[in-house]
Amino acid sequence: MFKRSIVKKLMFLYFIVGFSSLSIIGFYSYFKAKNALIARAFEQLNSVRSLKQIEIENYFRTHRSLSGKYLIDPEELNSILLDTSRNNVLGKSGEIYLVGSDLMLRSKSRYAQKPPGEVKAETKSIKRAFTEGQGNGVCKDYRGVLSLNSFNRLDIEGLNWIIIAEIDYEEAMITIINLRNDLLFVSFVVLILIFSIAQVITTDIVGPVITFKNASVKIGQGDLDTKVNFDAENEFGILSSAFNQMLDDIKRNTAELISERIKRISALYDGQEFERQRLSRDLHDGLAQHLIAVKMSFENMVNRKDFEDEKKISELKQQIINSIEELRKISYDLAPAGMMDFTLEGAINNMCQQIQKNSNLVIEFSSYGDLSGLNKRSKIYLYRIIQEALNNTIKHAEASKVDIQITETKEHFVLMIEDNGKGFDIDNKELGLGKGLLNIRERSILLNGTFDVESIPGVGTTIRIKIDKKIESGEN
Structure with missing residues (x-):
């Protein structure tokens, strides 16, 4: 496809370079921003989860009886964990809840319609919390929705519970998704700009090349008056001057060669014509006169009847007449009288x-x-x-x-x-x-x-x- 077209080659090259550059910069910026945003989301989750964990732990310590039992009011516990205000730092989808060692919820979820004891949260992050303690993760929550989470075990004597703070991945990544869309739009605009610039540059480069090619074709067809003029003070301007100078030299040398050839051919034909005229004169003045003299001698002999065989004499006479006519014809062809x-x-x-x-x-x-x-x-x-x-x-x-x-x-x-x-x-x-x-x-x-x-x-x-x-x- 590109064997004969410099334009296509250059456009393809510009496209590859532009697309590759934009892709590298775009992917680098996107993933850099994405990782930074995830790290920031984890920091926010850790911060909120730590504050709520302190409140929960203090609540349990202040509500423990002398016998060691915890006197917990579920409504008070939920009021600590659930935050439905507009200033909720976890956004629209974020929540904090407690999970027991049986993987059942111990506090109310903003999404679950069932009581906490009937909702099971068997997720990777919760399992990690029971085995590893504190940490962060990206996995599906108990609803099956991909989310970012921060978890830790509660430091409450006699209870093996964990606290986990979550936010939907889609909400957390809304900024990076917008950034991705902006990058795609900017990349598309830049590609169009690159194509426009490439078209201008390619035209500036290929246009003169095509002009030189067309001029060469005309010269090959014999049109030595063809000129290539570029007023630009660049390499093409210098090349056009050199090209025109070369063409002038070719034209001058060709004219000299043609003139010399015409002179030689003219001399040849003129020499031939001179030689023909000389031969014509020699034949007419020499051999033709001798033949006429012989003819006249034979006629005198016939008139005097010096020969007895008149038939042979007549034949010989006719041969002499034919020779004279042929000689005249040859002489005429050499130099038409x-x-x-x-x-x-x-x-x-x-x-x-x-x-x-x-x-x-x-x-x-x-x-x-x-x-x-x-x-x-x-x-x-x-x-x-x-x-x-x-x-x-x-x-x-x-x-x-x-x-x-x-x-x-x-x-x-x-x-x-x-x-x-x-x-x-x-x-x-x-x-x-x-x-x-x-x-x-x-x-x-x-x-x-x-x-x-x-x-x-x-x-x-x-x-x-x-x-x-x-x-x-x-x-x-």
Whole structure:
């Protein structure tokens, strides 16, 4: 339950510490007060019992005849022991009575309805009094009610009686019971206070941690503009400053790495394009010219009828013509003449026508706006992007139609390539973007443009590339 939640851990910890502390203090205070109250009750019982014992003993001594018999008036005896006044120190339940050796009452009880001689008081304290003499105890009285008592044997010659003073335990403990209830109430209030304080402290601690976690998630998703700001002059404020400084360093280093990577990739592609143009020139100016010269020589020989086998000559002538066409095609692919000599639209139209001749693909190309704002490098890159996209479509898409549009807007040049092929699942990490799409994305980045691809299985794929006109005008 607490493995992932610091809040729950801290709240649980605060609860355990608070509850344990309150329990220890509460129990200690309760039992300390309880023992003190019991000791005070015993002192009071002992005091009252001692005074009554002296009165009883004096009464018996003054009411003894010469023959040694005691002339006792039960009413006078009861009047000494029973105290029903409001100032009764034994409270509402307290009483003092006498018990004989047969465990029968010898004086009237305030509770018993029967005469004293018919009420038996066989309790632990009374038995202890006959065996031990003076003492105190906590036990049930003759009514079966738990009580505190003080007892002693009477010092009366010829009588084996005891005197016992009692008070109900519940009445004696009424103060401690009230104290217990007060402690429970105070403990409940303190626990609520602890929980409130714990909530505030936990929020102050966990809140910044969650903020840092959320910021880390955003950074992991590529949002390097995330900032964590804590104005407090504490550890979290220092940590947020260090975190933001670290983020600035990461952002700066990432920008430097991306810039360096773009420069290297740009140099690579520019070098490839330069090499293609060199090869195209060499093929066109060298090998192509030689083949044309050979073709012309053969034509002269045929015209002069220097060879008897005209069929073989015709076949050889056609092979030379095919070689020249293939050489021109290779040269065009390396450096499209339409783009070098005319416009980007012309070069793209020528490429589309060549591809349609050699495949079953229907290509529709259209442009809107003035594309002269594109610099030479951007034109070459856009041409290569379209070339890569069409090759990718022929190899993988199984499409029958492709629409290509280049549009000039107020702020951008937008290229869109859409096919009706089988499409693919972009979210499938195992498939990912193929090499062709990765090359297109790389060239888009080199143009400081944005690259978006949408694909639906069974419907087709759409590629959108957007180039900022401000950047283009800056490079011209």
